[in-house]
Amino acid sequence: MTFSLLRARSTLVWLVLVVVTLVSWALGADHGVGSTVAVVVLGLAVVKVRFVGLDFMELRTAPLMLRALFEAYCFTLWMVLAGMYLWL
């Protein structure tokens, strides 16, 4: 019964999140200062945040306003942090 509960989209999302985490670690562990790899790592982190929001916090089926606010947060977070990394 418990295992049948795990046969859901959220389990697949968890698997994707684990794989993306390992890819981020492999990419980001030893890059140098100013490397564009950091921007990719930040992007992957924001993609993970988006999955957590949409699938774990159930915003995928939330009213458009709530989901749009969250999507805007994710987009702004990536733009601001990547921009600060590249241009400051």
Added chain:
Amino acid sequence: MIQASVRPVDGDRSRATGPIPYVPGEPGVWVFLFGDMVVFGVFFATFMYQRAQAPELFDASRHTLSIGIGLTNTLVLLTSSLFVVTAVRAIRLSQRGAAQLMLAGALVCALIFVGLKAVEYTTKVAAGHVPTQNNFYLYFFILTGLHLFHVLIGVGVLVLLLTQARRSTLSATRMAVVEGGACFWHLVDLLWIMLFALLYLVS
């Protein structure tokens, strides 16, 4: 038997009309959650600003962190989130035993996170990496400390969810509390995802 909430479970939605928009938890909870996300967003930007002042120092300092602990803690929190989202689904399906098992698993994950954080703090301080060492470690301790505070509140929330999962009946109000509490725990996971990237991989 737990009263079913109005929230549909996976695969239970009408294909003809699509899913009905639904706010998990009380709407007020989202004001708090978004507020917390914005506050941490400002902290993340402040960290990036400080990093830009001394990129070599930040890069050298991040290499002294225990990346194995950071990575393990990320995987542990992701797993705890899977446990919590599955527990909420189990509660909606009136599967109390499964819900309690999942929430107990999430609690174990939370305690593993706290334990690993304690080990990390102890080894860093013993090696002389204290908040006064440089700006990187100042922000490392402030940001991870604030997050750890959220984790400890989250442990209390998970215990609350566990007590709700044991109840034979669950009103719509209690169900909203369960959903709100679950979303708080996912927020803890979400914030750590960014902290892991910023502190351990990017800086």
